[in-house]
Amino acid sequence: MIHSDSSTLVKMVALLLRPIIRMLLRHGVTYPVFMELVKTSYVQVAEQMPAGAKPVTDSRISVQTGLNRKEVKRLRGLKPEDGLSTKFQQAGLGAQLVSTWLSQPDGLDENAQPRPLARLEADDQEKSFESLVRSITKDVHPRSILDDWLVRGFAYLDQQDRVHLNQTAYVPTQDQNEQLFFAQKNLTAHLNAVAHNLEADPVMFERSVYYNKLSRESIESLNDWSQQASMKLLTEFNLKAQALAKTDRSSDELYTAHLGVYLYRSDIDDLVPPKEGQS
Secondary structure: OOOHHHHHHHHHHHHHHHHHHHHHHHOOOOHHHHHHHHHHHHHHHHHHOOOOOOOOOHHHHHHHHOOOHHHHHHHHOOOOOOOOHHHHHHHHHHHHHHHHHHHOOOOEOOOOOEOOEEOOOEOOEOOEHHHHHHHHOOOOOHHHHHHHHHHHOOEEEOOOOEEEEOOOOOOOOOOHHHHHHHHHHHHHHHHHHHHHHHHOOOOOOOOOOOOOOOOHHHHHHHHHHHHHHHHHHHHHHHHHHHHHHHHHOOOOOOOOOOOOOOOOOOOOOOOOOOOOOOO
């Protein structure tokens, strides 16, 4: 039986599931597979919830989740799936490289565009694409990353053998694994902020603006404006965060900050439940 104060939460989750299930169906993920993910997540989250001095047992998790003890034991014995971890790490590496590039001293020109970097490191050259990559990772050769970026159009080489970044944000448009990496990062951070704000104080900043009955021309105008204004905000956030991170390395407590901006448009209002009698 669902308590009345949980009824609204359940309705909210039902709405949240719609776009998730739409993605799953389009990618051939069936209901049994999804349910296995749900059960595993229930057990993993229950394991992490504080229980005071009491041990985290299969019985306690069974009571919390509604799963029988045999199923809880089976799920607790599973090893974490890491089939996509390598590709996710590669996507994260690309984002980190762009972030570091844009936050370097004199990394942007007077038009807030990324300055080109010499491809190879030289004695008389402080900054280069090669040194940038090696400052982030020693596991991947800089040329491998550059070749990948050149093929995708993220960067190009000029006649002086300098690397130019085509985009001020690492926006994957073809590699589905990279798209999924950024989707899970953004959605997880947003939902975690929502969950925190429903449970504790002080609340995290989480706001949006909502308008309906706009023409296609107005939507396009808002979309163009939003991209420019949002990129300015995200670039400034990146610069400030990188500067603060350099002074925070010696701190005993370190946290993660995640700022996201989005604009969603649709010809139907699927952000609210349909009225009674509608489907």
